[in-house]
Amino acid sequence: MRNFPSLSSLRAFEAVVRHNNLTHAANELNVTHAAVAQQIKRLEEWFGITLSRREGRGVVPTEAGLQLGIELSKSFDIIDDAVNDLKNSTEHRPLRITLTPTFTNFWLMPRLWDFRQKHPDIEILLNANSEVVDLRRQEYDLAIRYGNGNWPGFTVEKLMGSYASIVVAPELLKDVTIKEPQDITKLPWVCDIDDRHSEWNHWLEHHGIAFKKHHAKIHLSGYLTRDAIRGGQGIGVLPSNWVSEDIKDGRLIELFSLSSGKDTGYHLVYKKGVAPHHLHVFLQWIRAQNQLDCLSSRQPK
Numbered sequence: 001m002r003n004f005p006s007l008s009s010l011r012a013f014e015a016v017v018r019h020n021n022l023t024h025a026a027n028e029l030n031v032t033h034a035a036v037a038q039q040i041k042r043l044e045e046w047f048g049i050t051l052s053r054r055e056g057r058g059v060v061p062t063e064a065g066l067q068l069g070i071e072l073s074k075s076f077d078i079i080d081d082a083v084n085d086l087k088n089s090t091e092h093r094p095l096r097i098t099l100t101p102t103f104t105n106f107w108l109m110p111r112l113w114d115f116r117q118k119h120p121d122i123e124i125l126l127n128a129n130s131e132v133v134d135l136r137r138q139e140y141d142l143a144i145r146y147g148n149g150n151w152p153g154f155t156v157e158k159l160m161g162s163y164a165s166i167v168v169a170p171e172l173l174k175d176v177t178i179k180e181p182q183d184i185t186k187l188p189w190v191c192d193i194d195d196r197h198s199e200w201n202h203w204l205e206h207h208g209i210a211f212k213k214h215h216a217k218i219h220l221s222g223y224l225t226r227d228a229i230r231g232g233q234g235i236g237v238l239p240s241n242w243v244s245e246d247i248k249d250g251r252l253i254e255l256f257s258l259s260s261g262k263d264t265g266y267h268l269v270y271k272k273g274v275a276p277h278h279l280h281v282f283l284q285w286i287r288a289q290n291q292l293d294c295l296s297s298r299q300p301k
Contacts, residue, residue, distance in 0.1 A: 005046040010072055012039035013051065017069030020058045094125040095278045099144035103266060104128040106226070106242035108144075115285050122278045135271055141279045143269040154269050160290050161265040164200070165240040167252040169232040178255050181207040188234035190218045190225055200237045203258045241293070 004010070015025035016036060026036045044051050051065035061069055099108070104126060115124075127133075133140055135154065149156050168178075168187065176186050181203075204210070218233055226243065229236045230251055237258070246252040268283065275283065 005043055009039045009043040009046070011076070012036050013043050013065070014069055014072035014076060016040060016052065016059055017061045017065065018073060020060065022059055094123040095142070095276075095282055096125045096127070096140045097142045097144065097282075098127040098129065098133050098140045100130055100146060101128045102225075102239070103144055103146070106239065111289050114289070115282070118285065119281055122281060124282075135269070141270060141276060142282065144266060145269055146264075146266055148263045149267050151267075151269050153272070155272050157268040158263070159266045159268050159286065160293075161262075163240040164237050164258045165243060165247070165254045166203075166235060166237055166256040166258070167229060167243055167247065167254050168235045169230060170250065170253055171232045172235070173253065181256060182209060184235055184255065185209065188217065190220065190228045190234040190236035200258070203256075 012025065012029060012031075012035075015028050016022060019025050019028070022033050022036050026033045029036065040052060047064075049064055050062055051068065052059050052061045054060075105128070108126075112124075115122075127140070132145070133143065135143060144159070145151075146162065149158055166184065172187055176183075178184060178186070218228060220228055225236055226238055226246075228234070229238065230246065235255070240254075240257060243252055243254075247254050268286070270279065270283075
């Protein structure tokens with residue numbers, strides 16, 4: 001532990017020495033005249049010497065007080081420079097976001113132009129990766145993740161729920177009839193490289209469906225699965241709102257749907273405390289975009 005008096009007392013004394021006036025120091029610190037005088041008194045008691053004396057309407061430091069005041073001014077200038085440098089570097093560095101490839105391609109990218117138009121001064125670095133990163137150890141400002149929101153130690157805000165559809169291209173149903181959930185085993189399966197999709201697995205288990213090891217599967221990165229399913233490579237699971245137009249236009253057929261629990265969905269995850277300015281701006285924007293989606297989905301067709 002460093003052996004020095006309270007920073008409040010040191011800060012008050014430095015302001016008094018710089019202004020040679022209790023009132024001016026009090027105004028700068030936004031405290032009362034009496035509060036500054038009390039801080040100086042405590043500082044003198046801590047040192048056991050007199051640091052200042054009254055002279056007319058002002059305050060004059062003693063020789064020891066002047067020496068202390070000069071060194072304090074130098075120290076506070078160093079702290080001030082360090083704080084400003086860090087603040088400036090934080091404001092001007094890119095906003096770093098880690099998120100899943102599926103969310104990036106099917107939801108964020110079609111809307112990101114709006115953010116760029118409104119905030120051209122904010123640079124964004126997107127890491128579209130299924131790997132879960134440690135926000136405490138890696139310099140990411142925000143994670144957008146799918147799950148139940150159980151990430152202790154962080155601010156977690158549910159952005160949107162998840163409603164998934166089991167879809168297939170029409171040509172794959174020419175010679176196959178799908179009436180019951182078990183019937184989907186007649187078709188090849190297109191899945192994410194990380195196929196531990198909680199909703200998908202829960203639905204399969206609920207209906208007692210087990211794909212055999214030799215069952216035809218294609219493993220792709222999340223953002224390629226929709227194209228593969230569209231191209232007739234197999235059956236697959238995709239978020240319903242991301243394939244609604246495909247279903248409406250007949251490019252895909254929804255065989256079954258899976259609803260998630262009330263807490264499950266996509267969440268905004270970030271460190272607790274005051275959010276940096278560029279993160280605060282992005283959070284406001286993405287919330288507004290989701291609200292627009294919700295409102296448009298309620299509009300009569």
